[in-house]
Amino acid sequence: MLELDDIQHFLLTRPPAKAAHYAFGTFRDASQGRRWLAGLIEKVGCGTSASLSGPPDSRWVTIAFTYNGLRALGVDDASLATFPEEFRQGMAARAAILGDTGTNHPDHWLGGLASPELHAIIILFARDVDERKRCVTEYQQYAAAFPGVEALSTLEIEATPPFDYAHDHFGYRDRLSQPAIEGTGDMPTPGSGAPLKPGEFFLGYTDEDGVIVPLPRPEILSRNGSFLAYRRLEEHVGRFRQFLKQNGDTHEEQELVAAKLMGRWRSGAPLVLAPKKDDPQLGADPQRNNDFNYARMDPHGYAVPLGSHMRRMNPRDTDSNISRRRMKARRTTERTAASRPSSDARVSSGSSSSRRTCGRTTSPSTSLVTNTIPSSALRTARSNSRSRTGRFGNASSGCRRSPPSKAARISSFQA
Numbered sequence: 001m002l003e004l005d006d007i008q009h010f011l012l013t014r015p016p017a018k019a020a021h022y023a024f025g026t027f028r029d030a031s032q033g034r035r036w037l038a039g040l041i042e043k044v045g046c047g048t049s050a051s052l053s054g055p056p057d058s059r060w061v062t063i064a065f066t067y068n069g070l071r072a073l074g075v076d077d078a079s080l081a082t083f084p085e086e087f088r089q090g091m092a093a094r095a096a097i098l099g100d101t102g103t104n105h106p107d108h109w110l111g112g113l114a115s116p117e118l119h120a121i122i123i124l125f126a127r128d129v130d131e132r133k134r135c136v137t138e139y140q141q142y143a144a145a146f147p148g149v150e151a152l153s154t155l156e157i158e159a160t161p162p163f164d165y166a167h168d169h170f171g172y173r174d175r176l177s178q179p180a181i182e183g184t185g186d187m188p189t190p191g192s193g194a195p196l197k198p199g200e201f202f203l204g205y206t207d208e209d210g211v212i213v214p215l216p217r218p219e220i221l222s223r224n225g226s227f228l229a230y231r232r233l234e235e236h237v238g239r240f241r242q243f244l245k246q247n248g249d250t251h252e253e254q255e256l257v258a259a260k261l262m263g264r265w266r267s268g269a270p271l272v273l274a275p276k277k278d279d280p281q282l283g284a285d286p287q288r289n290n291d292f293n294y295a296r297m298d299p300h301g302y303a304v305p306l307g308s309h310m311r312r313m314n315p316r317d318t319d320s321n322i323s324r325r326r327m328k329a330r331r332t333t334e335r336t337a338a339s340r341p342s343s344d345a346r347v348s349s350g351s352s353s354s355r356r357t358c359g360r361t362t363s364p365s366t367s368l369v370t371n372t373i374p375s376s377a378l379r380t381a382r383s384n385s386r387s388r389t390g391r392f393g394n395a396s397s398g399c400r401r402s403p404p405s406k407a408a409r410i411s412s413f414q415a
């Protein structure tokens with residue numbers, strides 16, 4: 001039985017947020033940091049508070065800590081040593097293993113993300129921009145009492161219209177293929193496979209191998225927590241469109257190139273089921289748009305190239321042990337000056353998806369990928385593509401509505 005009242009909502013559901021505020025914090029003073037956390041604890045949503053089935057809340061708060069953050073809050077060395085090595089090292093130190101070289105080198109990471117001073121990530125999702133403003137103002141008033149807790153940087157995020165379906169900066173329909181987790185009430189869409197054991201995502205539960213991974217100690221630091229990878233990506237949408245134009249003479253050809261790169265048409269229709277022509281109705285139908293396999297339906301990659309994004313990220317039934325290699329993604333997009341409509345944007349607006357956010361060829365848009373990483377990924381120290389997605393933090397438990405004791409409440413936030 002999942003302890004939903006102790007698992008952060010972020011790991012369980014996607015709130016219908018149109019605005020977000022990310023704060024990257026550092027603790028200059030351990031005792032102030034702990035008091036700051038104690039006061040925030042009631043703000044963090046959990047599985048039972050985040051209205052998974054009822055009317056939606058208006059704002060959702062998530063907190064995750066780095067290894068350095070736990071240390072800065074006063075977690076002792078014996079406890080810190082029980083965390084997985086990859087988490088202890090941190091992502092910047094592992095850049096060479098993860099392929100973060102050249103322009104992706106930590107030297108170029110923005111907002112202090114490569115700094116050992118990065119201790120915590122606080123993520124606010126808000127119903128809309130006004131609600132975000134209200135929450136940020138309220139938070140700033142609260143945080144003023146804790147000068148020993150500083151923000152290294154912040155990031156404001158806004159969804160780009162239209163808001164009736166999820167799509168990324170390049171115009172692809174998103175959120176189609178996500179694993180369901182046993183015990184959360186998630187219903188997998190056809191083709192998505194059976195719900196996965198909760199131990200693939202939450203610490204303290206049985207995983208797909210029937211094992212409960214040993215928890216970092218003390219348990220209150222880790223039980224019901226998860227490992228979070230945070231990654232900020234620069235997306236050159238204009239260059240992407242140029243590439244399509246260079247490789248396709250007609251609009252139809254360009255859309256086919258875009259589909260072959262992804263494995264789906266921008267409408268979301270999978271190439272396995274619609275190999276020649278887009279089928280927007282199929283793309284929008286959750287009962288059909290993920291209902292395919294590769295081994296029987298496209299073994300050689302004639303429809304979905306073996307190197308397409310989707311097939312590399314999830315080779316489905318053409319690889320083994322896939323159920324141990326899934327993740328939950330929470331992608332958000334940044335609306336920058338570069339994301340305003342422009343003539344370039346209009347040129348490529350012919351596809352069924354309308355997120356044409358970046359008009360200038362040289363101006364990047366930004367997307368945030370925040371993924372939960374299966375504990376098995378850390379345990380086996382694979383340096384596969386999933387590990388590339390971010391900086392590890394620990395999305396702690398920390399939302400118990402009936403707090404045990406003050407000390408325990410603070411501790412549960414620390415993980």
Ligand code: HEM
Pocket residue numbers: 168169170172173174175176177178233235262264309310311313314367369385386387388389
């Ligand atoms: C420029 C950045 C990226 C863009 C624009 C992008 C876009 C997409 C799109 C449109 C889909 C298809 C929708 C879906 O199946 O839900 C998808 C699927 C997926 N992406 Fe990405 N993605 C990006 C980066 C990443 C990264 C960094 C990872 C993780 C390492 C990742 C992992 C996945 C996975 C696991 C799937 C599901 C594949 C499946 O189950 O068939 N993506 N991506």
